Amino acid sequence: MGMNESTENGDSKEILTIHDVARELGVSASTVSRAISGKGRIGEETRQRVLQFINANSFHPNAAARSLAQSRTYNLAIIMPEVRDLVDMPFFHTCMHGAEEVAQANDYDLLVVTTDGTNLHPLERMVGNRKVDGMILTRTYENDVFVEYLKNVGIPFVTVGRCYDPKVLQVDHDNAGACKELTMLLISRGMEKIAYLGGGLDQMVNIDRYAGFRQGYEAYRKQPDKRWIYTDLVNKNQISRAVDELLHLGVDCMLCQDDFICNEVVQELNNRKVSIPGGMRVASCHYSRLLDNYPVTITSLKFDIMDIGRKAVQVLLDQLNGKNPRTLTMLDYEISLKESTKN
């Protein structure tokens, strides 16, 4: 071995530090740091030399040391509901992937944390720990404990979906606007008696969609009959009964709050041999591939869920970088008009 100690032995298993790099290049560690960060004064030539070496040896500065020095972790947490309610997990997961995409593009990492919505402990640990720079809350309720806690400790965070506190950073689709537009469209297509099938008004999204439905009617200076409106459907039996009652009442169209309810409604109609759209028109305020199962294509609102995660991270990063993002970010939607509402 004629070479010096710093010989790389075949494959470079040893992970370099900034000092190794400095020594190798005959400069000081500060210089290397400045070359990487681009902050501080440094000669252009030196800078290139360092950068080149770093790329060639795929050096990455130790995350812990950097965090400690900068008080910044380059980590974000996304708080997910527990898996129990599997039905709408795809929403959260898709959202998560959107978040991860943007995080990764900005050299941030995303920690997943699931909670039951009441136990603050995991959050407290992360906050005390200083393990993340900010958080994304994927599901919040009225007077949410997490929201209140995070406001209190002053950690940057964003809610996915509208938050009861307008001062909190939040990203959402325009659920109300979308449902209003859809309702108006249905009315304009000649539907006179539109039933609304919803449930779970403890969640903002459901509140907004229902409000949108009402606004759609109001825009035409009309009123839906109270008997056409359900806002407490949470299981199959209730939906089944609602469908029965609405068929008796002779409504034109069943506007479903979401894909699950819509899926049930379509099946109930199938079971009763009611054809769509011949015997009944159906629309959904949210699309998912659940609605792909049927021979008839379903009119629905389409929200790009990944976008919500992407935007949430963007907003959070803006906040962390001192740009002041708008408090409420509204995302676009699309109305997909299909056979199920042909008149």
Add this chain to the structure above:
Amino acid sequence: MGMNESTENGDSKEILTIHDVARELGVSASTVSRAISGKGRIGEETRQRVLQFINANSFHPNAAARSLAQSRTYNLAIIMPEVRDLVDMPFFHTCMHGAEEVAQANDYDLLVVTTDGTNLHPLERMVGNRKVDGMILTRTYENDVFVEYLKNVGIPFVTVGRCYDPKVLQVDHDNAGACKELTMLLISRGMEKIAYLGGGLDQMVNIDRYAGFRQGYEAYRKQPDKRWIYTDLVNKNQISRAVDELLHLGVDCMLCQDDFICNEVVQELNNRKVSIPGGMRVASCHYSRLLDNYPVTITSLKFDIMDIGRKAVQVLLDQLNGKNPRTLTMLDYEISLKESTKN
């Protein structure tokens, strides 16, 4: 203000360091550290006093500082496939939640990283960074680049699902064993001509299930007819054609590699007005709620997917803690015998 400077001002927004705690208690930082970690020599009384203070003030040691000192991050990464193939994302997500559950229980955090399966860059960053102590690979292929890379750099990792390299830590359900048992059960129930509908033999799980099917036949010293066997079904059309052909061949039973294929098969049979189990028996080597949509209940294998994530983290933690876990961990399954295979 008669009190000293360290007065807590209403709510304690300031995050404490170990030194603050030490000063407050009139001990040294080392003592606090030892009280928390339980390592080193420390008097029991002091220990309790520190612990009590820490709990009362919800102190958590700074993660970055701890990482730096210990060269341990208490982070794990889970590498997820890209969202493109949404169909089997639920598997990965469920797995992720299992992993997160055990991680959280052990005061570890879980980073989600999605990759396209070829781009090493995100992994290289995490390794160079030292941002995680170990990784979980949720999907691996023959001679997987990630597996080879991680073996090379010597970071602890576990694969979800069987790995081509038997020396790698891996956690899986006993797919082969389960399919063998299911096949035998079907044969024992009088099915003579069992068709196998599968596809995607580039993935271990599919290879294993198919192998299990063959073993089930072999255990009875029988052979399935070649024409009953499909191992290349990847889209609806192919499945539709396969169902046609198999109906012509007059098979007894259609054993489907997974829930998606099974779902298609059931629909195709419905479309052709073939009743189940009257006209054809159907079984699936994997259950999901996709199979809940039908009036007839479907015989299937049930694997607890969260378990696979849980176990993956357990194995990884064992590895990190110096216990030598077994290389291959096999998980239990359940055979759910339902109407669809009544003879």
Add this chain to the structure above:
DNA sequence: TAAGGCTGTGCAATCGATTGCGCACATTTG
């Protein structure tokens, strides 16, 4: 040509924990 400004770089402190070592005191032992 001396004074002042600018540039590139290194020194050394710092972030907040962990941990080997040594000291003081208490307890046991011959």
Add this chain to the structure above:
DNA sequence: CAAATGTGCGCAATCGATTGCACAGCCTTA
């Protein structure tokens, strides 16, 4: 009672980056 052993705790170095400050060398400018 002196020596040996054990216990509890503090000192200070360490992990690997970042960053304010000082200094050397060069370029302006009067």
